[in-house]
Amino acid sequence: MLSLDKLKSTGKKATRDGFGAGLKAAGDKHDNVVMLTADLRGSMKSEDFINTYPDRFIQVGISEANMMGIASGLATGGKIPVTTTFANFSTGRVYDQIRQSIAYSDKNVKICASHAGLTLGEDGATHQILEDIGMMRMLPGMTVINPCDYNQTAAAVQAIVEHHGPVYLRFGRPGWPVFIPEDTKFEIGKALPLSEGTDVTIFATGHLVWKAVEAARQLEEEGISVDLINIHTIKPLDEEAVIASAKKTGAVVTCEEHNKYGGLGSAIAECLSKHAPTPQEYVATDDTFGESGTADQLLAKYGLDTPDVVAAVKRVLKRK
């Protein structure tokens, strides 16, 4: 069982680097893993895989729709295609191609998306998708995963390759604290408890898990006991874990680098409104596009920083 004192940052590494490491390991184990990219191989940090398995690497050029179709065909022929590009071009750009040729057709395609959310920084709103979890979550049969650090991303890649069915794996650009112990088991669809508490539950996904850890430390110091749960798999949601914690604490905060509509907060609210109605506060973007800036500036400006998590907890405790 993890706890706050075990969650120490061992330095910063990008989750996309974790993707690259995980892909190489998955490729070593499974010779039907094939990587595709749309003119962004450098950004995907997968040179290890590409150099070791050049025959299992496909460069499609800047043609994401084509990439999704080719992936569907490769899957039809028994391969495990891993598509790679930025999160916006992995989802919004190609939604119908994914919907028809992959999701509706039950294809075993792994859609791996870097540069999700605000933290890609200076490129700005055209690239900062904050709606992708929602879009992908609405597709029947799609598994949606947003790992929180390098280690978890690497482990997630292995797990999705061994899971049969379409998956959306979302990760990011910047260096980020590595704090999930390397030997932590990654199970698709299983919530990962990070700290046990009784006053409030924080459900967090992706980069914001680290912010939630920092917030939980502050709150514990103030005598507020936090049940901190990492929801790396947003779909299928670990409803049992969500309901149990909400019933125990009676107050919920959700944290994600995504719009407040459609993402983790929505998934939790949908579950709890049916099974255990609980006051909930959202740490998420407030139905807005992003903008250029550094990752830290943007997280602060758009209300996704540690103080925002602390404030959300205090708000929800008043509603208990």
Add this chain to the structure above:
Amino acid sequence: MADIQELKKIASQVRRDIIREVYLSQSGHPGGALGNTDLLVALYFEVMKHDPSFNMEAQGEDVFFLSNGHISPVFYSVLARSGYFPKEELKTFREIDSRLQGHPTTHEGLPGVRVASGSLGQGVSVAIGMALSKKMNGDDRTVFVLTGDGEQQEGQIWEAALFAPHNKVDNLVLIIDDNGQQIDGPTQEVLELGSFADKYKAFGWDIMRMNGNDMEETVKVLKEAAAKRNGKPTCIVMDTEMGMGVDFMVGTHHWHGKAPDKEQAHTALDQLEETLGDFAAEGI
């Protein structure tokens, strides 16, 4: 008659602006911006009729769309230098709370920008729509749109390529920046594009060619293209060198999306004459 020397002086200043913008923000895309500088200067300072007081609908004006939005530093410089907004604003490029977003947008109300771009492959369709609206409005001015060559790999481009000749959108000039480079390397290695001239000709476009780093030729060809109304859209296949004007950036994809450090920035600026006065900024 165009004063080519004058235009070249402006281009030198615009190239300085690009280097300084990208250096200050330590992010952005200098390579394509430098390569397309002569084109944008020719358009905004010689070829296009346009009004920097900026009216979105651009009645009676020529219009330019930047589909390859990542080369925003050149777009912003040319807009500022032709009076759309103060040149001092260039120092805010890619900073938080700026109107000069990483990729151009209408969202912050920057004068001169008519549609967001950055996600590649969408601008030609938008330009077609604008050109059609001009025809419907009885406005005979011309719509220009620029795309990268790598950008031409997007499928939507070819939907647009099919549409424009069929619908006789002859007030449209598509310029393809045929610099032979994209992010992952030379276009030949990433995904061969073959002959744009042959492809667009087969789709029913008029083809023109120019060296987009030769100011005199660029002005001449653009003027000819703009004047033409023969029932066919025009595609200008434009040769440029990525990074043109800065010796260590020329002809390679390595400077597609990378900022120079201080020493590199100064080396670059030493090669570019300050002709109109730099925008004020600290640290460079």
